[in-house]
Structure formats: C-alpha cells, structure tokens
Amino acid sequence: MTGLMSDILESAVTLTAIEKSFGAVRALAGVDLLLKPGECLGLVGHNGAGKSTLMHVLAGTLKPDQGRLVIGTQDVSRQYSASNASAHGIRCVFQELSLCPNLTLAENVRIVHRALKGIGWKAKARRLIGEKLDEIFPGHGIDVDQEAGDLNIGQRQMAEIARAFTVTDEPLRVVILDEPTSSLDAVTARQLLTFMRQEVARGTSTILISHLLGDVLDYCDRIAVMKDGKVVAEKEAQNFTRHSLVAAMGATAEKAGPGTTARRRISSALTIEATPLTATQTGKLSVRKGEIVGLAGLAGHGQTRMLIQIFDGARKHSAAFIAGDRQSDGVFNLWSIGENVTVSALRHLRKGPLIRPEHEHNMARNWKQRIGIRTPDMNNNILTLSGGNQQKALFARALGSKADIVLMDDPMRGVDIGTKLEVYEMIRAEAEAGRSFVWYTTEIDELKHCDRAYIFRNGAIVAELQGDELSEDKVLHASFAESA
Ligand SMILES: Nc1ncnc2c1ncn2[C@@H]1O[C@H](COP(=O)(O)OP(=O)(O)OP(=O)(O)O)[C@@H](O)[C@H]1O
Secondary structure, three states: OOHHHHHHHHOOEEEEEEEEEEOOEEEEEEEEEEEOOOOEEEEEEOOOOOHHHHHHHHOOOOOOOEEEEEEOOEEOOOOOOHHHHHHOOEEEEOOOOOOOOOOEHHHHHHHHOOOOOOOOHHHHHHHHHHHHHHHHOOOOOOOOOOEHHHOOHHHHHHHHHHHHOOOOOOOOOEEEEEOOOOOOOHHHHHHHHHHHHHHHHOOOEEEEEOOOHHHHHHHOOEEEEEEOOEEEEEEEHHHOOHHHHHHHHOOOOOOOOOOOOOOOOOOOOEEEEEOOOOOOOOOOEEEEOOOEEEEEOOOOOOHHHHHHHHHHHOOOOOEEEEOOOHHHHHOOOOOEHHHHHHHHHHHHOEEOOEEOHHHHHHHHHHHHHHHOOOOOOOOOEHHHOOHHHHHHHHHHHHHOOOOOEEEEEOOOOOOOHHHHHHHHHHHHHHHHOOOEEEEEOOOHHHHHHOOEEEEEEOOEEEEEEEHHHOOHHHHHHHHOOOOO
C-alpha cells in the first residue's frame, strides 16, 4: 500500500495539491492537508495566508482550480458542492458570520436542516438549538425566538457555533471553526474550547483557525502552519512552541515578543467624561489626553454601548470609531479598499470644493505599506481582502483621520500576531502624540497595552483597574463582582 493510500484510509479528509487563484492572487499554491478522525487540527498563518480559502474548498463553497479532495475513502473531487459537504457531515463556522438577520435562531436552524419539516418543525428547531446552546455555553442567556439581527456579535457567534454542532439526519464528521472565539470573552471562549475537546473525544474532527496561538497550542492535537498559500510546517502540537509557531508563520520572534508595558506620563487634560446612560449604580469614565483606556468585562455588558454613547456625544470629526463587527458597522461593501481607507480623511484631501484624487491614492498607498494590507491593488473591492486584512483597512481609516479620540470596539478580530504587534506600537505612538484611545477588548492579554481599564457588568462600570493590576485574575474577579 502506498503512503498516500494508507493516509487516506486513516483520514477523515485528505486534501492533495489544492490550488486556487483569484485573478492575479494565488491564494492556494498546492496545499496538502490531512485530517484524522477524532482529532483537532490547528490551522494558523498570517492574514491572507489562504486558511479561509482552503476551508471554503473543504466546505464546498469554493471550487479549487486544481487538486484532489477525499472524504473518508471517497474521492469527491469531480463533483463537490456545499450540499455534498453537508451530506458528508462537514460543517463550518466562518469568520464572516452567516445567520440570516431577519429570521429567528430556530428558523436559521431550519435553513441547514432540511429534515426539520411538517407540523411541529419549529418546536423541534427551537429545542435543537436551545439544547446545543445550553450544552456548549451554559448560562448563555440567548432567546432562540429572537431574530439573529437583534443579537450582538458575540451572541451571533455563539448561535452560529451551536448550530454547526446540531444533528438531525445528516452525520457530524468535521467542524471547521474559523476564528470562533474572536468575539467571545475569556469565559465563553473557554466554554467553547472545552466543549470542542469533548466533541473530539466523541470522534468528531475539528479544524480550529485562530490567531490566539496559546489556544491553538493548548487545545489542538496537531498544528499546520500556512504561509503564502502553502502549508509550510505540520506536526503534533506538543512539538511546537509559541516561538517556533511564530517563526514558521514568518513573523520575527522579536516582533512577536510581549508588548511593552512601560508606564508613560499622561497629560492631566480631560478629553472625555461619561457615565453609562442605561445603568443606575455605576462608576464614571474619564479619559485624559494621550491616554489609552481599556473597557473590559464579560462580552455584551455595555462596553459597545458606552463607545457609541461617547461617539454620539463627541464633536463632529473629533472621534473615529473602529468596529469589530466589520460586516454590520465597518466596511463599505461596494467600495474599493482605497475608498474604505480614505473616507474619514476626505475633507483634508481636497483643494477647494474638490477632492484631489492623487492625494487620495497616495494616502491609500501609504497605509497599504504602513499596515501591510495584502492586495495587488488598492482599487480592488474591499471584499477581495481576507478578514484580517479588511480589519487592517478599518484601522488605517481611523488612524489616518485627524480625530483626537479613537474608539475601538474589539478591533483586533482576525488580525494576525505580527500585525497586532505593529498596531499596538502605532496606538502607543499616536497616544504619545496626544491622541486618546478607548479600547474595548475581549482579549484580556490586550489590556496590558492600556494605561487603565474599566470593568463593565450589566451595563454599569463596576471597577477601575490601573495598568499594573490588569491581570486575567483581577479582571475576571472584577467582572463577576456585583458593584463598585
Ligand atoms: N473573493 C476573492 N477575490 C479576490 N481575492 C480573494 C478572494 N478571497 C480571498 N482572496 C485573496 O486570497 C488570499 C487568501 O485569503 P484568505 O481569506 O484565504 O486568507 P486567510 O489566511 O484566511 O486570512 P485571515 O487570517 O485574514 O482570515 C488573500 O490574498 C485574499 O485577498
């Protein structure tokens, strides 16, 4: 028996020599990847490395230009589609969430389970999603009769994950989780990862794509690293370290080292003072000129509302907003990458009443280089970018504006480790130059880049922690405290 044959017999899925190009962009340049039954495979790589494209091929939503796809022992390369994938038990939760906003969660479940029909389908669908949410995310507080569009991004992510694990008549063989924890707080993320291990122990294979390398190292059995459309390293998770993973991804080790936590001198001038409008017993938020202030606590406890309140109350053009929920609040889908970057700076790019196109192009080109947006042409539509690269464009838009206050709503969703570290440095430099930042993050680790942080619970500010107190323990402790 050949090596390839024995691999196929032992695997849940085998992808061989997969190629895919989008015009001039070679997204997949001959990828070989094997997934075993009952294993969790970590898939990591820089923004634009090709991870999501490869997963779309496996999910049947993209047809590769070349290559072979075998599920179990069946070669499905010739005829494969999203419904074939589903019949083979392949499910996916992509970064750009796909629930229909005007349908309830139960109705969204019906879309993927055609077996739910006849009288009583709705009650079955409600039960199916409700029980799965309870199993994965105990205490989730999501009403399955709510329309998906009324949920916040973290709740939508939870619902979409739960839906991927529901079973009716089709088997459950492989679940692809593309950045599944990007909008979840630390507690909810841990619930998911723990459930994922239980599911793997029951024989389901999972693929976990994440830029949180600690999670990949701790929760995956094997890790494959992609770089520029290829798998460049693949081995048991225990044989990688954080350092060797980062090196395989192509980021330099120094770049990926811990961020600087040195304290800075901050002016005493107040830029913002605000009290959450919806809470009665609450602390007050203040931000000084040049200060980086974090908002933390469990997801959905009023942090985004606070940012919007500050934005609404700010003087025109004095505040810029970076949305984490880029699909709903961030990117202009019909516009080019360049237009998405320059839109907030247009009034500074004009001469008289007219915008000077060469200034606009220069600004877009500068930011492409500065923040490393991976595209052959900034005139391409924004949706041609990978998820992390779209997020970089939103950073460029806010940092390229002249706003004194930058409000960031969990802005690092899907951004790779090398870029994150560069952006942290940019934020720090801008703060030193006098800009103020208010930064909601679901990644507790990220708070170390803040001078102070406010902890939110039930819409109120329940604690304020100084830079040297911003440890996971203290933040979680304060997140569960009842009042200040
Ligand atoms: N529909 C498309 N049209 C044009 N180019 C595309 C399209 N989809 C993906 N690409 C390009 O293919 C490359 C790989 O993108 P992909 O989304 O697979 O990367 P990724 O590794 O998932 O990145 P991220 O970590 O940012 O999610 C990128 O250069 C991206 O711009």
